[in-house]
Amino acid sequence: MSNILSPLGDTILKVENLKTYFPTRTGIFRAVDGVSFELKRGKTLCVVGESGSGKSVTARSILQIVDSPGRIEEGSIELTRADGSVTDLAKLDPRGKDIRSVRGKEIAMIFQEPMSSLSPVHRIGTQIGEALRIHFGTPKKEQRERVLELLRQVEIPRPETAIDRYTFEFSGGMRQRVMIAMALACNPQVLIADEPTTALDVTTQAEILDLIKKLQQSHGMAVLFITHDMGVVAEIADEVLVMYRGKVMERGPVEQIFHGPQDDYTRRLIGSVVKLEKKAEVRLARPEIPAAMPPLLDVKNLSLTFASGLKAVDDVSLVVRPGETLGIVGESGSGKTTMGRCLLRIYDPQAGAMSYRRPDGSTVDLRTADKSVLKDVRREVRMIFQDPVGSLSPRKTVGQIIAEPLKLAGMKGREVEDRVAELMRQVGLDPLWRERYPHSFSGGQRQRVGIARAIAVKPRLIIADEATSALDVSLRSQMLDLMMSLQDQLGLSYVFISHDMSVIRYICDRVAVMYRGKIVETGETDQVVHNPQHDYTRALLSAIPHPDPRDRRIHKRFRYDPTSTLPSTVSANG
C-alpha cells in the first residue's frame, strides 16, 4: 500500500468521449456512444442504467476487454500512473503487453456472477495469487502468505482451509468476497465493480457493499460501480452517471441526481423507483377484504423434506382469501419457491393439509388429491414464472403459447382465436403480434405473454414466482399495475413470491416472511413493513438499500443472528 498518495491531483482516470461499437450484420451497434467521466481517488462513481444501456461495455472498454467484435472507435481513457505519467489506454493494443500491465495491477475488476466468473477447477488460492505471479513474479510461498492476508481482509472465515477450496464449495456471498480478494491482490488504484451484488441476497449485498466501502477507505481506491439498482446508488455513490442506450443522460453528485434531476430519463428512473417505495395507490383506495370470508386456500402445517434430508418447507401454515394478494418473501434458500411449487403439487409435501375451496363451495385437500382432481384444480390455480425466456417455448408462436391451456380445456377453432386476441389485448399486447415467436419480444412483453397464458382459462388463484425479478425497474411497476388491474377485473387471488421487499410492499395485502423453510412472521403488509415483530424480518428490511442519499442506512442495519433464536436448527458459524 505504498502508492496511495500521488503528487498529482485527485483524478486517476479520465474518460473522454468514449465510443465503443459492435459491428453487426445489420449495421453498427453503438453500445457506448460518447461517454465522458472522471474517477477520483477515494471516491465512488456509480454508473446506472437499465439493461442494454451500455454500462458494462463502458467498464470493459477501460480495460480493453470488450467481447469481440466490439472495439473502441474513438475517445481517450487517460490513466494517471503511480509515477505521475499519463497513459491513454484507448490507444493501447488490446492484446499487447502495455495494457496487460495495467489490468489487475492498476485497475482491477470484479464481475456480476461470482460463480461463473471464477474457474471451477482451480483452487481459489491459485486464482487469487495468480495476479501476483503475473505482475510481480512473487514466489509461491510469499504468494500464499499474501493470499491468506487478502482472505482475512475480505473476512472469509478460516482462511487457511478456504485457500485450498474450490469455488463451488462456497456460497454466493463468499464467492464474491473471493473475487474482491483477487481484485485487491496487487493494490490497484481503481476498482471497477460490474453489478457485483445483483446476484446476491439483500443481506449479503449489504455485507459486500460494506466491505467494498471499507476497503476503499483503507486502500484509497477510486471505485467505478455499475448497477441498475437506484437503492444501491443512493447508498454508496459520490457521483452518478446515468446511461441510456449508450449515451450519458445525466452526470452529477448523487444528491443532485436524486433530489434535483435535470434530465427526463433520470426523473422517470427515479420516479419508478420511488413509486415502489410505498403501497400501490389503487390498493390504498380498495376496501379491505373481510377476514371472516372463507379462505380460498388454507394451508396447515405443510412440510416437505427432500431426499437429501433438507427440510425445504417446515411446518408452514398460511391462508389465501378470495381476491387478495399474499406475498411470500424470503432470501435464496428460504424455501419460498419450493413452497409455491407444493401448492401446485409440482412437489409432493409429506405432511400437512392444503384445503382448497372449489367454486361450488366444496373443499379438497390438494396434498392428497388424486390425478383427476388435480387436473381440474390446475385449471383454476395457475403459475407465472420468473424467467420470461425459459418459460416460453421458442418453437411456438405467441398465439400458440397462449392458446395452449385453452386447447387443453377443450376449446376449438374460431373460439380459441377470439379468446387469444382478447387475452392479448387484456395484457397490453397487440393481437396482430400473435404470429411472432417469443424471441422477437422484449423481456417485459414476454412476461405479459406468460400472464396471458396464466389467465387464459379464467383461473381463481395465480402463483407468481419472482414474476418481476428479471425485469428492469421501470417495467416492474408496469407489470405489477397490470397484475393488479387483472385482479380487480377477474377477481383473482395471488400468491406473490419474491425476494424483493419493495415489490411485495407495492402489491401485497398480506405478507408471510420465510426463513429456512419456516414462516417466521405473517401479517398485514403495512404492519410487517413498519412494525416487524421477528428479528429476521427486521434484518431483512434494514438491509434493503433506500433510494435516498440523504438517508443512508444499510451500514447501520440490524443484523440477525439466528444462533440466538434458533439454536437447535442452525449450526454455529452458518
Place this chain on the structure above:
Amino acid sequence: MASSDIPSPRARGEGQGEGQIPPTQTSAENRTAKFMLRYVLKRLVFAIPTLFAVSIIAFIIIQLPPGDYLTTLMADWASQGGAVEAGTVAAMRERYGLDQALYFQYYKWMWGILTQGDFGISFELGKPVTELIWNRLGFSLLLSVLTLCFVWAIAIPIGILSAVRQYSISDYFATFLAFFFLAVPDLLMALSAMYIMSTWFGQSVGGLFSPDYVDADWSFGKLIDFAGHVWLPVVVIGLGSLAALVRIMRANLLDELSKPYVTTARAKGMSEFELLIRYPVRLALNPLISTLGWILPAVISGEIIVSVVMSLPTTGPLLLRALLAQDMYLAGSLILLISVLTIIGTLISDILLALTDPRIRFQ
C-alpha cells in the same frame, strides 16, 4: 468448530447461509486423496456387475449363429468330399462338451477362467486359448494406446486452433481434412497407405516386424524395427477417429471461450496464450477425457479390419477367424477380454476425470 479458528465477529454474525465451509483439519492433499480413494473403490464395485453382464452377453453372442464348431467342421469335410459318420460326430460333441445345456457350458467356461485362468481350448487350433491370445492381446493393447496417444496429440492442437480461429481458412481446412479421413473406409486407407509406402518409398509394409525379427527375442534392433512398422497402422487407425475428437475439442473450447471466467483471467493481466492454456483449454479437456471410454472400443474394432489388411499379429484377425470357424471358446474369450479392456478404459477415464475435475471429486 476448531478453537484455532479466529472468525471475525462480522463474519460470524452473517449466518445467512454464508460461509458454508465444513470444518476439516486435514490438509488439502489429504482431503483429495481420501475422496479419490472412496471414488475409485465405488467405481471398481460398479465395474463388477458390468463385467458379469458382459461375460453373459459374450457367451450368448457366440451361441447365436445356428450350429456349432462341429457343424462347420462337417460342412468343411463334406465340401472336400469326405463322409462323416453320425457316431463320430456324437462322440466329438460329447468330448467337447457341446451336448450339455448352455448354462452349464457357460458355468464351466467361467469357472475355468475364474479359478485357473483357463479360457478353454481352441477347437480349430487345438491349443489352449490362453496360449494363443496373450501375445496378441499385448500387441492389440499397445497398438490401441499408441493410436490414442497419436490421435490426442494431433486432435487437441487442431481442435484448439479451429476454435480460436473459428471460421478461418485454417479452421475450414482442418475440419475438411478430419472429415475426409472419417469418410474414407479403414480398408481403403490401409491399402493405399501400404501401396504408397511400398512402391514409392520401398518400405517393408505389413506386419509389425520385418521377417528377420518376427521370431527373434526383444532387442534394441527389434524395437527400432517395431517402431518403423507400427507407425503406419497407428496413423491409419488414428486418422479415422481424428474427426470426432477434433470436433469435440473445438465445440468444448468454443463453449468455454465465451465463459465469464475467461474475462476475469484477462482482467488480471494474463497473456492471451497463457490464459488460453490455463483456463478454457484446461476445462475443455475434461469432456475429452470422458471420450476415452468410447474411443478405446472404437480403436479396437477399427483395428480388426486394418490388422487383417496389414497382417498385424493382433487379436483382430484371430477373432475374425474364430468367429468364422465358430471356434466358441476362442471367440468368446476374445470378445470377453476386449470388453474387459473397454470397461477398464472407462474406469481409467472416470478416474482421470475425477483427478482433473474437483467438481466430480467432491460432489
